[in-house]
Amino acid sequence: MDTTLFLALGLLAQNLGLSLGVPGLKRPSTLFPWRRAPALGRVRRAWVIPPISVSENHKRLPYPLVQIKSDKQQLGGVIYSIQGPGVDEEPRGVFSIDKFTGKVFLNATLDREKTDRFRLRAFALDLGGSTLEEPTDLEIVVVDQNDNRPVFRQEVFTGQVVEGAAPGTFVTKAEATDADDPETDNAALRYSILEQSSPQLFSIDEHTGEIRTVQVGLDREVVAVYNLTLQVADMSGDGLTATASAIITLKDVNDNAPGFSRDEFFVEAPEAMSDIDVGRLEVEDKDLPGSPNWAARFTILEGDPDGQFAIRTDPKTNEGVLSVVKPLDYESCEQYDLTVLVQNEAPLLAAAPRAQRDQARVSIQVQDVNEAPVFQENPLRTSLAEGAAPDEDLPPHGAPFHFLLSPRFPELAWNWSLSQINMSHARLRLRHQVQEGLHRLSLLLRDSGQPPQQHEQPLNVTVCHCGQDGTCLQGAAALRARSTGISLGALAIVLASVILLLLLTLPAALLTRFRQPSWDKGLLQGLQDDLRDNILNYDEQGGGEEDQDAYDISQLRHPSRLAALSTPLERPPLRRDTPFSQMCPPPPRVLPSSPTDMADFINDGLEAADGDLSVPPYDTALIYDYEGDGSMAGTLSSILSSLGDEDQDYSCLQDWGPRFARLADLYGPL
Secondary structure: OHHHHHHHHHHHHHHHOOOOOOOOOOOOOOOOOOOOOOOOOOOOOOOOOOOEEEEOOOOOOOEEEEEOOOOOOOOOOEEEEEEOEOOOEOOOOOEEEOOOOOEEEEOOOOOOOOOOEEEEEEEEEEOOOOEOOOOEEEEEEEEOOOOOOOEEOOOEEEEEEEOOOOOOOEEEEOOEEOOOOOOOHHHOOEEEEEEOOOOOOEEEOOOOOEEEEOOOOOOOOOOOEEEEEEEEEOHHHOOOEEEEEEEEEEEOOOOOOOEEOOOEEEEEEEOOOOOEEEEEEOEEOOOOOOOOOOOEEEEEEEOOOOOOEEEEEOOOOOOEEEEEOOOOOOOOOOEEEEEEEEEEOOOOOOOOOOOOOOEEEEEEEEEOOOOOOOOOOOOOOOOOOEEOOOOOOOOOOOOOOEEEEOOOOOOHHHHEEEEEOOOOOEEEEEOOOOOOEEEEEEEEEEOOOOOOOEEEEEEEEEEOEEOOOOOEEOOOOOOOOOOOOOOHHHHHHHHHHHHHHHHHHHHHHHHOOOOOOOHHHOOOOOOOOOOHHHHOOOOOOOOHHHOOOOOOHHHHOOHHHHHHHHOOOOOOOOOOOOOOOOOOOOOOOOOOOOHHHHHHHHHHHHHHHHHOOOOOOOOOOOOOOOOOOOOOOOOHHHHHHOOOHHHOOOHHHHHHOHHHHHHHHHHOOO
């Protein structure tokens, strides 16, 4: 049965073109006509030496590695030799061969990290030096040993991660190398964390060395920097080890709002000064100093409507520096109460808690300083002859105040005077009549402080004729500061006297029409010296001709004019009976040439008298300094004794007889 099975298998193999080496079976020369194999020939054998492995760091030297032999070896007839690195090339002397036996020896310690394999060439020669065999390659492989520790690429690894990061956030990566054969476990590295702060907040991938966060709770304000101790080991964690450090810094986020150190601040600021620092506002913020999350920004919410204060941030201390940008006035406001808000430059996280003291009250007390008094209204315009310059300084820096005309303008004292009314008021008076219009006076105001402060203040005074309502009447002549009224009866007498005087001077005008008038001798000098006999009406009743002492008209000339005639020509004396004026006198008028021009002459004279500012107006009482000798009448200056009709006593008219009855009825009591 076995023979039958064997024959069947042989037939099958023959059909398939296989030869099982069964005796008696012949393989056909051509199984497939299209595939003919070449004729097989005899091949000469050559040396085939497999690689030789030797461990590095071998201590027993010399150490036999291998022995080579030739098929044509004859006793004592073959000489063996090797060539290549480690023999006749660097590093020399590592390998050697016994030329008679063919044994190859290791003569030095190998280091796989320097040379992991050696390729040598072996020769077999006869005694004559002829080649017995073809040269063959001899490969020596150095087997690795775990003789190198793993090494981290750097001693300290650094990484950053934001505080409050979610678990699994990448931080940094640790890397290490091993000089051993990477194809063996000698270089199979594993990473681990030996030490870190508790609790366990970070982890490391043992294969890649990536460090990540493990859980929540990273708070820079609690721990800003974490120090980790890392370890790497070869042999998959069971071999040689090395350590390194990892420093992980938490990046700050604005999760803490700034707040004031207290609810209220008190500072003092001097008045009348600007661009000065008056106080500091302390602020607390737990975020990273110097970052936008820490830098404070201040806003004044209330108490400064005029923008007199400003708050800037000190970049070193993060304090708010309060400064005055506009001058303060103690007299206007003694204290300011500001409401200040503090915030960060960077926006606050939505989940961050709010500060309890993000607002504070700042009380600013204004300090009073001694200031020169000034007019609140400049220029001062008033219809009264007085003005007040307030100085709100506290004693002793305030009243009493002193009012002076500026010494820089001495001419002001000719027409104006200042008199003290009380400690804070003065009255301005007009000494003489001045030209109508605007006059600019310079006043010197001085307080009683130590040292006293003074201020020169201009004062504009408008001189005009005032109406009943106190307003200026345009075109009217200027009056003295204090004028005297005249009654209606006195005015009628004056007008009658003027008309009588004009009638008396009419003959004189006719006589002198062809002569040049001499104005220096007065209005009546051109007539006869005894003209008084023509204008005096003597009543024969009573004393008759007993009154023989007539008035010397030449004595009615003003004494100052008489003095001027006897003194050398100097500066014209100042008239005391009329207001002071610097206007030039009007030119002399030409008398009419015929009686028909008398009306024009009178009108021209009246117009010139009304427009002449150097003489008192028509309604101003005349003061006679000298009235002559022997006059039985009283002085005409009694007109000044009253200011109105109500002040006159006309009861004496009833005693003057029937000739004055009509006058007594007009001025008698109603």
